[in-house]
Amino acid sequence: MSGVSRESSALMKLKSKAVDIIEEKQLEDLLNSGKKLRIKIGIDPTAPLVHIGHLVLILKIREFQELGHQAYVIVGDFTAKVGDPSGRSSLRPRLSDEEIEENTKIIMEKFLRFLDKNRTQIYFNSDWLSNINLSQIIDLSSKVTVSQILGRDDFRKRQEEGKPLYVHEFLYPLLQAYDSVVIKADIELGGTDQLFNLLLGREMMKSFGLPPQVCITLPLLEGLDGKLKMSKSYGNYISVDDKAEDIYGKIMGIPDELITKYAKLLCNFEEKEIEELKKIHPFEAKSEVALRITELLKGKEEAEKAHQWFNKVIRMRGTPDEIPEFEVSYGTILQKVLKELGVVKSVSEATRLTESGGIYINGEQVKEKLYQLKKGEYVVRVGKTKFIKLRVKEDS
């Protein structure tokens, strides 16, 4: 295989999954230049969470790293400190330095599970943003119009919904753009919702006399509900730290239509494989994808276990192999025990569960609102997935 064709297949791979590439020709030239490229990606340190929506980006960065390029992770600590009412919420968490540092540490640990440590550099944008002065800010602001910024989806939405929109928020995209100037990014990656911000970075670099960055956007992954983008605030995410069973199970719960998207974005399925996936039974297809993604996050062994667990417990309504065991005294009320063990939040909840038939002892539905435990050993099932084993002894 010649050098040229290898190059182009690399380009093909990098281009795959991307929604926008601005400019494609420029990307090609950069890749052909033989230069070690600076790949920028921004992260938000407000919560120590990495979910599989992020993973789409992370995997793309890794592809660049595999070609020898360098990842520049920019931690948006400056905005986190000032408070950013982003998205739907108008709540502005102001994090302390310690919290940000802690969150960043946790986030990066998760990122580095998938990235090449030696080709990853971390920067905090407060390093340069906290010393910026007013004339620089005004200078930056003069590069964009209000309607450009209002064109951003989340801003416009809030405007339309009559939700507060603060002036300082208009600055954030500018600051993010300025980050690109500082680190002299060659390429910036982001979700499709970031396109505007990425392009602003491009413009900003030009006006600072730098070669503009290439902007690459990747699709946003829909969350478990199948509609909204995966995010913490919607609670529709799969964390990379979820238990293998939960990862597997959550994927089994996504709407069928989403299977191919997950397969493509997270398992790197090619067109051909996607077609195959469409042909087989949705349940089989989903199992396959669930297994792959669980494997990606937790390794083969864990994934295999999760697969078996799902079939046994969810599908067959069986009992899992490992159940936590507890010892209680004779005559205790089951519902109270469940509350004490933290299986349910309140006794009322346990009562409701009992009424709706969601509590079982050794496979028998519990009917009594206050069930007295007798001597012996019991497997208690609460709802679909919670199991505990109780050893009831004679009270002294």
Added chain:
RNA sequence: GGGGAGGUGCCGGAGCGGUCAAUCGGGCCCGGCUGUAAACCGGGUGGCCCCAGCGCCUUCGGGGGUUCAAAUCCCUCCCUCCCCA
């Protein structure tokens, strides 16, 4: 500066003196069914009580007040949105 509309449970959004622990939708949970934790259908969704009662306690931005009784009326403070200047 002027005028108007609002702040209700996880979210959206009713209620506007008792019948309100608060309609409804979403989410979530349980059950049924199944091909799955999909879809669909049914139920539930503040807490407490081994007297489960038409029981008790804590909720409708914060504080105070009127009343036998307030999410609902009054006062005050805080917050948001819209229009005009």
